Amino acid sequence: MTLPLLFLVILGLTLVGFYLGRSRALAMAGGKARNLHSLPGFYGWYVVVWCGLPALLLFGFWIALEDSVIRNLVVAELPQAMRELPADRLGLIISDIRNMAYGNIPLSKADDVTRPIVDHYISLRQLGTSSLWVVAISICMAGILWGRSRLSPEFRARNRVESIANILLIVSSTIAVMTTVGIVLSLIFEALRFFAAVSPLEFLFGLTWSPQMAIRADQVGSSGAFGAVPLFTGTLLIAAIAMLVAVPVGLMAAVYMAEYAGPRLRAWAKPALEVLAGIPTVVYGFFAALTVAPAVRLAGEGIGLEVASQSALAAGLVMGIMIIPFVSSLSDDVINAVPQSLRDGSYALGSTQSETVKRVILPAALPGIAASVILAFSRALGETMIVVMAAGLAANLTANPLAAVSTVTVHIATLLVGDQEFDSPKTLAAFALGLVLFAVTLSLNIVALRIVKKYREQYD
Structure with missing residues (x-):
């Protein structure tokens, strides 16, 4: 039993x-x-x-x-x-x-x-x-x-069942909200312990990241460096490269499937594109490390550039491929939701199909497209495995996409690997990094909501 x-x-x-x-x-x-x-x-x-x-x-x-x-x-x-x-x-x-x-x-x-x-x-x-x-x-x-x-x-069976279902929905919503509150409070409390040992100014504006704390005071490097600017820079650099790949490709794919592709082509093209979202990130990491990174290095050396074996460009390209479905699928749904009357009115005024797409459909679908881009950017900020395998662990302060860099999520995972005692700045730094990442993601969501609200009032 x-x-x-x-x-x-x-x-x-x-x-x-x-x-x-x-x-x-x-x-x-x-x-x-x-x-x-x-x-x-x-x-x-x-x-x-x-x-x-x-x-x-x-x-x-x-x-x-x-x-x-x-x-x-x-x-x-x-x-x-x-x-x-x-x-x-x-x-x-x-x-x-x-x-x-x-x-x-x-x-x-x-x-x-x-x-x-x-x-x-x-x-x-x-x-x-x-x-x-x-x-x-x-x-x-x-x-x-x-x-x-x-x-x-x-x-009155229907009334009783619906009342119980309503109670279950309220309980589920409460659990979801309280879970979010618990996550935020755990981040804040542990981050405050970190900031009690390390100055917030040093953490947010310091240019050197070396959180290796020695066990004994007489050891070399007993005072770690907790300047997180290299991590922030690496995170934004890789995410920006990924968005430069995902947004144009995903948006054009969405426009084609929604406005130009026939029903039969769309029936298999959209599911095939969405398969990219179901591939494990470790597989993308292998692809980046074994195929894309060597190809980028060989291409760079062929034109006389010095390219690291692990580079931000390789990680960003593969990450961009991974998040294409986040842009294309959501944008496709939003474009299809634009009322047909807007298209008919545009055609009645003599606009071509491309003019209708550019001047009517895309502006009307802009709230949903903006939401899909923000979701894709948040996904890029939180990726770990691709960066570990294709961009490395070196926290270098550089804007060169051909150099090795690292991200916030990679070092959060690195700091919490193995048996750790949560009483040293080295371990607590992971919570400070997580709090910053949470604040950035929350800010992006607020910006997306403002964009949606502004343009929804215009086109509703």
Whole structure:
């Protein structure tokens, strides 16, 4: 009896509850749906609410709390000598016990003291899973019986179901908002700890980035340099190159598919173009490192230019290819949403198709096009793998696209790799970089909203 199987059983019981509720409602109405207050499907959904929702909530809570509950029970049964160990040492022991219980570490490596604890951990997991099976199935069956007993031809099933759906939507929206607030607060609090050790002026305007902090004060380089201007410059340079590739190509592709391509060509061209958005970024990174970067270097050397083996130009070109669908797909949808009456009016005045596109359709679609460009730019700012593999890790302050540079996201990932203690400026610098990146992205979204509002008033 596994948890995935239990999840499938709960879904199966909810499906059974839906058909039982629907069939009972029709039976009470003599097989005539017009005798019911609501459509028959709403009666089925009402039973589903009582059958599936409580069981799925219980299932979710157990998935979230299982590890901590079993851990606390296991710790309470440990010998006194183990419980008195330091927290980090005790955590390692519990982690090893958990890995043995889940089969990640062979049980043969357990000693005479650890083996009974592992067996106890396994028994607790089995007991918890069995109990969850019994309780969840009981809830489902009781929900089916209770929901069906409430049904009658005059029962307002639609009102009840829609009220519950409204509550779920409100809860989901609240979770999304609170998650955003939590992310922002975590960035702010950790960034404030960083700025308590490093001056904000040095961070925002310093020209040298070398966050390597020494362990001992007498080591060479014990005071790191946290000037993030090279990272900001590299981020903007690569993003600008990517936008120079993505915006013209994506916009022209959108105009062609929306205004010039036939239905058959559009039917396969648009999905084929959108495949680019589904390719993993690490694949783009391989393509940039193994194909584009050497080609850029050879082309530059052929005309007498000095090109680094890892360059901003190579990363920007591949990143631009990656974000073409963000511009083309959204712009295509926006262009197709322009009212046909605007096109007809332009043609009636004697405009050609190209004049109509330039002077009527594109201005009318400008809010959506601006939103797609902003989305693509935000995507370019947040890319990591392509930059790591094609532009390198060197935080160089340069505007030369043929040189190796690095970006904010790359160094956020670099600073948080491995086991880190969040009490040094080196690690906390990642949160300061993340806060700056968040502020920049938020500013871009505000600008996009202002553009949309301005032109929407003009063309609505």
